[in-house]
């Protein structure tokens with residue numbers, strides 16, 4: 518049995534020793550199948566997101582060439598550990614680790630597959646399409662769930678500096694006679710539209726105070742996959758609507774919808790969007806690479822409660838979930854009950870995970886946009902044992918945005934980035950639940966490599982406008998030859 522401690526917070530020595538001694542005592546008492554002991558990896562971590570898809574102990578089995586392989590992991594979230602129930606929970610996890618049968622007390626909602634294809638992303642989209650109904654039920658806006666109570670994207674000083682940087686670019690291009698007639702500016706994942714409004718307001722002020730007329734040449738593209746967000750943002754813009762254009766775009770594949778803008782866009786901004794896009798996770802261990810597969814499930818007891826509270830039939834419960842994902846809260850006759858059902862279901866939704874051995878990166882079925890060459894350097898220079906995100910959605914978004922950039926244009930992304938693989942050794946980086954949405958840290962080291970191989974410079978700056986902020990800013994420009 519190998520124990521791995523994967524967090525660097527204040528040492529929780531007592532808790533860790535309680536977990537390890539409990540597990541060792543269970544093994545000594547013959548309550549852990551001796552056949553699994555040589556293959557058992559016990560991971561102790563502290564999950565940053567209080568609300569997430571995991572229980573105190575999660576069992577991850579592994580597959581090799583489609584067949585069960587002996588390697589098995591029990592991952593323990595120290596944050597959820599309750600000392601009284603610990604022996605019972607660990608004994609159950611050890612029994613699950615040794616068994617080949619399905620856990621009978623679970624209602625599985627989808628087959629195992631890459632995390633990027635899980636139904637949790639349909640829940641995420643549902644949230645952004647029906648956010649107002651959710652917020653009406655909680656009485657709180659989505660920003661309340663953020664650590665600072667508001668998005669760093671809305672910080673007025675940051676936006677002021679972003680406006681100044683863009684104004685300088687425009688003025689410089691103008692001086693050189695390079696300024697195009699239309700100045701395309703783009704924001705993906707506009708949320709409430711507050712940032713777009715502030716940016717346009719400040720740009721107009723700069724333009725007026727310097728006696729220039731650039732504002733009228735701006736075309737501000739508001740891009741989101743939620744019509745509700747686009748409509749709300751457009752309304753908030755007030756008179757700035759004149760220079761704005763809403764576009765319903767999937768941020769994971771922007772080039773498909775926006776190819777008419779190839780090489781035209783001077784400035785693209787995103788805040789807290791990459792962390793909200795689907796991702797896959799990979800594990801490096803003992804010289805092997807594993808891809809994580811997941812499936813959503815609920816405990817039978819939770820399904821029973823939901824069926825009782827919302828007059829649903831247990832037999833057809835998965836159909837009720839599907840209907841909610843397709844029709845939103847109106848899937849129930851009473852939409853207010855529909856919102857409550859959605860919230861209760863989301864709160865209980867869990868992910869089961871398994872590890873699939875990959876013989877070589879070149880044979881792995883990687884998400885689109887990601888090539889084995891992007892990962893090779895990271896994998897060979899990174900730590901030997903680590904779980905990290907492939908940030909599939911962010912990679913697709915990044916790779917589909919850079920062709921839109923004008924040769925002097927730039928991409929600016931504010932998000933929670935991991936800039937070196939070793940940072941994953943400091944704790945679990947998602948997925949977590951943030952209200953009704955999903956949040957994951959973003960593998961910035963991988964994005965930098967994708968950009969480098971495509972001929973772009975990628976660098977990161979800390980977000981200095983709010984003390985304690987975990988946001989950093991990624992900038993991308995064409996590499997000067």
Ligand SMILES: C[S@@+](CC[C@H](N)C(=O)[O-])C[C@H]1O[C@@H](n2cnc3c(N)ncnc32)[C@H](O)[C@@H]1O
Pocket residue numbers: 645668669670671705706707708709740741742743746766767768769787788789790793794
């Ligand atoms: C966490 S919110 C951030 C909103 C805003 N930028 C802020 O900082 O407050 C994520 C935004 O991205 C949008 N979004 C999420 N996934 C998307 C996708 N695949 N394509 C387009 N927009 C997406 C959501 O609708 C939402 O407006």
